[in-house]
Amino acid sequence: MAPRISLLVLMVTLLIVGSSACFVEEVKSLGFTYSGTTGPQRWGRLGPYFSACNGKRQSPLNLVKDKFVLMRNFKPLNRNYLALNATLYNNNFNIGVHFDGQIAGTFVIDGKNYNLKQLHWHTPSEHRINGVQFPAELHLVHLADDNSIAVVAVLFQYGKEDVFISQIKDKLAELNEEVCRRDKDAHVPLGHIDMKEFDKRTRKYWRYAGSLSSPPCTENVIWNILGKVRYISKAQVEAIRAPLGVDYKNNARPLQPLNGRKIELFEELS
DSSP: OOOHHHHHHHHHHHHHOOOOGGGHHHHHHHTTOOOOOOOOGGGGOGGGGGGGGOOOSSSEEEGGGGGGETTTTOOOOOOOOOEEEEEEEOSSEEEEEEEOOOOOOOEETTEEEEEEEEEEESSSOOSEEETTSSSEEEEEEOTTTTEEEEEEEEEEESOOOOHHHHTTTTHHHHHOOOOBBTTBEEEEEEEEEEEEEGGGSSSEEEEEEEEEESSTEEEEEEEESSSOOOEEOHHHHHHHTSOTTTSSSOOOOOOOOTTTOOOOEEEEEO
């Protein structure tokens, strides 16, 4: 059993902290895709490493108005992100930015610090608001000292260009040209990247207990979905899809059952 446990720990670590494109060959050997007989409906039956995908506290969810519980005792979601050197990765099942082992910023939930480890995109969005699906969703993945996970999710609608993606536009094009070889990871150094765009005080957000939305679907993840829907251009959506294989360009997991969980809503009154 030890080798199986070690591989599961490795997969969770790579999903949170960063992974190479070549690692996906091992993921593919377990049949993880987003459609067909190896798609999300079968993830939990593809092997023991993915058994949590059959759990009762899975993500994403539909944020339906009549399921909200208004939380007056919550506070605005303050985040403190830094400008640091970063690397753009093709993880094969998504495109991500990793911070090379540095702490890129922190936010606090119930007195516990969660440190930003990486961010990545899904197209279209995984979470929905009252059944509405958006063109894209950004996940900022945080890890506490006790290895508990918290994710800040940002939803995007079509409109003007997103400021952050504009910073890395040329690097996305460069990543698209990379070919994954056994001795070469598909990644592009970004240099000093400015994270201040995500440093804003959030006056409305939803929170619930869920899971990683990609295998191994680890549960007990604290989700924080920002209430403000941001803008992204159609060209930018195509840019974050372009480096991915055909089985991963649409990398949104279907909605999961609520199973009695409560969706907490904080909305600061003006």
